[in-house]
Amino acid sequence: MFRGEAVFKRSLGRLGGNVSKEANATAKAASKNVLTKEDLIREISRVCELTLTDSQQVLDAMIGGKVRALARGERIEVRGFGIFFSRDRKARTGRNPKTGEKVDVPQKRVGRFKPAKELLRLINGEAESK
16 A cells, blocks of 8 residues: 555545445546546456456556655656656745635645646547647
């Protein structure tokens, strides 16, 4: 299990009332037309002819490696897909939207993604221009 997965699993637990975590996540994904981790595992299993357990280990290793690289401040470049990177946000003064009072927002690092030109063309339905 990679470091961010524990946080993800805790947040899933907060989403559901009397419904199981898996059913709640599946229902939310279906209503928003989302590709879930389970979908990715099944696709890896189908394409690579692996068991679901092996496919989950492959996906966990890929995601875990990328999370650790981003935590170290490294860029991740996937040709034809895009670039994952982190940026530092400066400390600033914000406002509490409810009360309007000033609040100091500390400096933090945020994850970013820049899609590749090929991916943008596919998303926008443009034909290959080669």
